[in-house]
Amino acid sequence: xxxxxxxxxxxxxxxxxxxxxxxxxxxxxxxxxxxxxxxxxxxxxxxxxxxxxxxxxxxxxxxxxxxxxxxxxxxxxxxxxxxxxxxxxxxxxxxxxxxxxxxxxxxxxxxxxxxxxxxxxxxxxxxxxxxxxxxxxxxxxxxxxxxxxxxxxxxxxxxxxxxxxxxxxxxxxxxxxxxxxxxxxxxxxxxxxxxxxxxxxxxxxxxxxxxxxxxxxxxxxxxxxxxxxxxxxxxxxxxxxxxxxxxxxxxxxxxxxxxxxxxxxxxxxxxxxxxxxxxxxxxxxxxxxxxxxx
Ligand SMILES: C[S@@+](CC[C@H](N)C(=O)[O-])C[C@H]1O[C@@H](n2cnc3c(N)ncnc32)[C@H](O)[C@@H]1O
Numbered sequence: 001x002x003x004x005x006x007x008x009x010x011x012x013x014x015x016x017x018x019x020x021x022x023x024x025x026x027x028x029x030x031x032x033x034x035x036x037x038x039x040x041x042x043x044x045x046x047x048x049x050x051x052x053x054x055x056x057x058x059x060x061x062x063x064x065x066x067x068x069x070x071x072x073x074x075x076x077x078x079x080x081x082x083x084x085x086x087x088x089x090x091x092x093x094x095x096x097x098x099x100x101x102x103x104x105x106x107x108x109x110x111x112x113x114x115x116x117x118x119x120x121x122x123x124x125x126x127x128x129x130x131x132x133x134x135x136x137x138x139x140x141x142x143x144x145x146x147x148x149x150x151x152x153x154x155x156x157x158x159x160x161x162x163x164x165x166x167x168x169x170x171x172x173x174x175x176x177x178x179x180x181x182x183x184x185x186x187x188x189x190x191x192x193x194x195x196x197x198x199x200x201x202x203x204x205x206x207x208x209x210x211x212x213x214x215x216x217x218x219x220x221x222x223x224x225x226x227x228x229x230x231x232x233x234x235x236x237x238x239x240x241x242x243x244x245x246x247x248x249x250x251x252x253x254x255x256x257x258x259x260x261x262x263x264x265x266x267x268x269x270x271x272x273x274x275x276x277x278x279x280x281x282x283x284x285x286x287x288x289x290x291x292x293x294x
Contacts, residue, residue: 091197093219095259099169099196102217107176111147120285121212121241122149128212129153131280131288132239137161138207141192141231143199144168144214148177148189154210155186165206167192167199197223201231212241213286215265216258225272229293238274238291240265241283250285262287 102110115122128150134140136159142151145166154164166177166189174191181189194200197220199209209228218224228238243254245261260268266276266289274291282288 091220091222094221095217095219098217098219098257102168102170102173105170105172107147107172110173114147115149120283124283125149125153127282128241128288129157131282132208132210134158134162134208139163139165139205140208140210141165141167141199141201141206141228142210142212143194143228144211144217145177146173146214148173148180150210150212151177151189152181152184152186155181155189158188160188163188163190165190165192165201167194167201169194169196196220197227199224199227199231201227203230204233206231207233207236209236209238211239213243215240215242216260221268222272225269225274229273232293234293236293237277238269238293240269240289240291241286244285244287254285262289265289 113119117123121128132154134154134157136157138158139162140154140158142148142154142164145151145168148166151164151166158164166174168174168177168191171193174193178189178191181187192200196218209232215221232238242262242265243258244250245254245258247255250258250261269289269291270276273294275294276289277292278288278290280288280290
């Protein structure tokens with residue numbers, strides 16, 4: 001006569017698995033002998049040393065609570081991160097990737113781009129210099145100095161009692177500006193490699209902040225404006241020259257590349273604690289705005 005087996009529930013182990021037992025079932029359908037431990041419900045390499053006779057309802061609850069508390073802890077951590085960024089006022093990047101070209105630039109290649117005839121701000125650089133009006137003795141920060149086109153023009157204007165600080169997120173640009181300035185004997189030029197959120201200048205240390213085609217490259221404009229505001233002396237000036245962004249007037253490249261036009265930039269700058277004091281319209285594809293720190 002054939003033999004058959006059945007699995008019967010056994011006691012529970014501390015690890016939450018059950019130690020089931022196999023019983024031989026005789027032809028009359030009655031179980032006659034327990035064949036011992038069935039390990040199918042045990043985890044691999046685990047033994048069931050501690051056996052409890054009570055059903056482990058509390059064990060299940062505990063693991064449910066543990067699971068719940070893990071998800072609650074993850075949710076709490078996410079909320080904490082969100083609240084911290086809200087409290088710290090962490091600005092989100094408005095222009096991700098726009099400065100990738102400048103992270104490790106070929107200096108000469110960018111000289112050929114920024115200092116070439118046909119680029120309006122290069123062609124009209126002397127008028128821009130006159131309109132910006134740096135005075136002897138001033139400390140001028142050329143923020144987003146690039147290859148140093150304007151840094152070099154400001155240098156003789158502020159004279160031996162003044163300083164021009166070339167600020168850029170690209171160390172290559174700053175190193176090369178300092179190299180060419182030394183070669184040309186422009187001893188009042190300094191260089192600062194900043195971060196994309198901070199102009200990295202001491203509070204109240206500059207008279208004029210100058211941005212040519214740089215504002216639209218700010219990835220964190222609000223945070224940058226706050227740090228420029230801090231770096232300016234009381235009554236200090238901020239000059240912004242940047243692309244006009246007017247649908248139907250500006251080139252498709254400008255429309256695609258430049259985030260905000262003059263009107264929006266003015267609003268952003270005023271919201272950061274500046275007042276517009278001058279607007280000049282001598283440029284065709286760029287606007288010229290002068291603000292003062294209030
Ligand atoms: C289009 S270039 C203009 C260079 C120069 N002002 C000119 O007109 O020839 C923009 C420059 O801004 C720099 N830049 C971008 N974000 C910056 C930031 N947050 N602070 C300082 N420089 C930044 C870039 O590395 C780049 O050199």
